[in-house]
Amino acid sequence: MLECAGSLTGGGIRQMKLMRICFVATLAGILLGSGAAQAQQKVLRDPAEPTQAKTGAKGPARVAKVVARQSVDTKSMLTLIDELVACGTRLTLSSWTDPKRGAGCGRDKIKARFDKIAEASGGKLQVVVDKFEATAERTGGKPVPLENVYAILPGTDEKLKNTVFLVSGHFDSRASDTMDVNLDAPGADDDASGVSVSVESARLLSKLSANRKSGYRATILFAAVSGEEQGLLGAAHLVEWLKEKGYTVGGMLDDDIVGDDPAPGAPHRVRLFSGNGEIEDCDSPSRELARAIEEIDGRDAIRMVFRVDRYGRGGDHYPFYKAGLPAVRFTEPLEDYNHQHQTPRTENGVEYGDFAKYLNAAFLGNVARDNAEALRQLAMAPAAPAEVRLKGAVTPDAKLSWKAEEDSERAGFEILWRETTETRWQVFDFVTGAGETVLKGVSTDNHFFAVRAVGKNGARSIATASQPEVRLAPGTKK
Numbered sequence: 060m061l062e063c064a065g066s067l068t069g070g071g072i073r074q075m076k077l078m079r080i081c082f083v084a085t086l087a088g089i090l091l092g093s094g095a096a097q098a099q100q101k102v103l104r105d106p107a108e109p110t111q112a113k114t115g116a117k118g119p120a121r122v123a124k125v126v127a128r129q130s131v132d133t134k135s136m137l138t139l140i141d142e143l144v145a146c147g148t149r150l151t152l153s154s155w156t157d158p159k160r161g162a163g164c165g166r167d168k169i170k171a172r173f174d175k176i177a178e179a180s181g182g183k184l185q186v187v188v189d190k191f192e193a194t195a196e197r198t199g200g201k202p203v204p205l206e207n208v209y210a211i212l213p214g215t216d217e218k219l220k221n222t223v224f225l226v227s228g229h230f231d232s233r234a235s236d237t238m239d240v241n242l243d244a245p246g247a248d249d250d251a252s253g254v255s256v257s258v259e260s261a262r263l264l265s266k267l268s269a270n271r272k273s274g275y276r277a278t279i280l281f282a283a284v285s286g287e288e289q290g291l292l293g294a295a296h297l298v299e300w301l302k303e304k305g306y307t308v309g310g311m312l313d314d315d316i317v318g319d320d321p322a323p324g325a326p327h328r329v330r331l332f333s334g335n336g337e338i339e340d341c342d343s344p345s346r347e348l349a350r351a352i353e354e355i356d357g358r359d360a361i362r363m364v365f366r367v368d369r370y371g372r373g374g375d376h377y378p379f380y381k382a383g384l385p386a387v388r389f390t391e392p393l394e395d396y397n398h399q400h401q402t403p404r405t406e407n408g409v410e411y412g413d414f415a416k417y418l419n420a421a422f423l424g425n426v427a428r429d430n431a432e433a434l435r436q437l438a439m440a441p442a443a444p445a446e447v448r449l450k451g452a453v454t455p456d457a458k459l460s461w462k463a464e465e466d467s468e469r470a471g472f473e474i475l476w477r478e479t480t481e482t483r484w485q486v487f488d489f490v491t492g493a494g495e496t497v498l499k500g501v502s503t504d505n506h507f508f509a510v511r512a513v514g515k516n517g518a519r520s521i522a523t524a525s526q527p528e529v530r531l532a533p534g535t536k537k
C-alpha cells in the first residue's frame with residue numbers, strides 16, 4: 060500500500076499530484092476491500108491484524124427492505140393525532156370513564172384503531188387493555204388507576220415467539236402543571252405522534268403478514284402506554300407485565316416526540332438515542348439495538364446519538380434500559396420547547412402549546428416506515444447469541460466463544476470487530492456453528508468484538524458484544 064501522509068516532502072504541484080494518487084489508491088482500496096481490510100487501510104502506521112490471511116467467509120446477503128414509504132398512511136396517522144388532541148387533556152390523573160375528555164377518551168380512540176386493524180388481520184392481531192395501579196410523587200403519593208393498550212402479533216416460531224420486539228408511544232399528555240386535570244394538554248407531538256407510529260406500524264406489519272409478504276418468527280407488540288409524564292409509570296409496568304407473561308425482550312423502540320421537524324431542509328433524519336454499557340463504558344444491549352436499526356434503515360434515515368436520552372431528560376425506554384434490556388428512543392431532530400409541556404396560550408406574541416398544526420407529515424411518515432422496517436427485520440432474525448466471551452489475553456490469538464440454541468432457520472454467525480475508537484461494527488468473518496472460534500493473529504487488546512446470528516432469510520439478530528473472560532491472578536485458586 061502506498062504510504063500517503065508521511066511521504067509528502069516536495070511542495071506545490073508534486074504534492075498535489077501525490078495527494079491525488081493517494082486519494083485514488085485509498086478509494087480503490089475501500090471499494091475493493093472487505094470490512095477487515097478497510098479497517099486496516101485506516102491504520103497504515105500500525106501492524107496488520109490478522110497477521111495471517113483469514114478465510115473471509117461470507118453469510119447470506121442482508122434481507123431486502125419491504126416497507127415502502129408510499130405504503131405509510133400518514134393521513135390516517137394525522138387523523139388519529141387529531142382524535143387524541145380532541146380529548147382535551149390525556150393527563151394520567153384525568154378521567155378514565157368520560158368518553159369525551161381525559162385519558163379514557165384517548166384509550167378509546169387507540170383501542171378502536173387497533174380493533175379495526177385486528178379485524179382486517181383476520182384475528183391474528185390481539186388487542187389487550189392492561190389496567191393497573193401505580194403510586195409516585197406525581198400521583199400525589201397515592202395509588203391511581205392507569206391503563207396501557209397493546210396489540211400483539213404472535214410470532215410463528217415455536218421458540219422465538221417468546222421473544223418480543225416492541226414499539227411504544229405514550230398517550231398521556233400534560234400542560235405546564237403536570238398535576239392539573241383542568242388545563243388543556245393537546246399533546247400532538249408529545250406524544251400522540253409516537254402513538255400514531257406504533258399504531259401505523261401495527262397496520263403495516265399485520266398487512267404484510269396477512270398478504271404473506273413477511274413472516275415474523277418472534278412476536279411483535281405495539282404499545283400505547285400511559286403515565287409517562289407522571290414518572291414513566293406505564294413503561295415500568297410494561298417491563299413487569301412482559302416478564303410475567305414469560306416474554307424475553309428482544310428490543311424496545313420508544314417513539315416519543317417524533318412528529319415535528321421545523322428546521323429548513325426537512326424532512327431530516329430522526330435521532331436515535333441509546334445508553335452506554337458497563338463494559339469499557341461503551342457497548343450495551345441498547346447500543347447494539349441502535350446499531351442494528353441504523354444498519355436496517357440506513358444512515359440517511361437514522362442519526363444515532365450515543366447517550367441514553369436528551370440531556371437531563373427521560374423517556375419510556377429508560378426502565379427497559381435500566382433492566383439491561385435493549386431499548387432505544389426515537390426523537391425528532393430539533394425540538395421546539397414552546398410546543399412541549401405547555402399550557403396553550405399566547406404571551407408577548409408567542410404561541411405556546413403542543414398542537415397538530417406544527418407537525419411535519421413527511422417526517423412523521425418516515426419515522427413510521429423506519430420503525431416498521433426495523434421491527435420486521437428483527438422479528439425475522441434468529442435469536443442473538445448468548446454468553447459471548449473473549450479470551451486470549453497475553454497470547455497471539457483472540458478466542459471468541461458463544462452459545463446459541465438449535466435453530467434450523469439459522470445460516471450461521473457473523474463475527475464482528477471494530478477499532479475501539481470506531482462507532483460501527485465491521486464483519487470480520489462468518490462461521491456456521493456456535494462454540495469457540497480462534498481469530499489467528501488478532502490481538503485482544505486493539506479491538507472490540509461481538510457476534511450476531513444470521514438467518515437463512517438474510518435477517519440479522521442484534522449483536523452481542525463480548526465480555527472478558529475473568530482471569531484469576533497468578534497463584535489464585537478457583
Ligand SMILES: [Zn+2]
Pocket residue numbers: 229249250287315316
Ligand atoms: Zn413524551
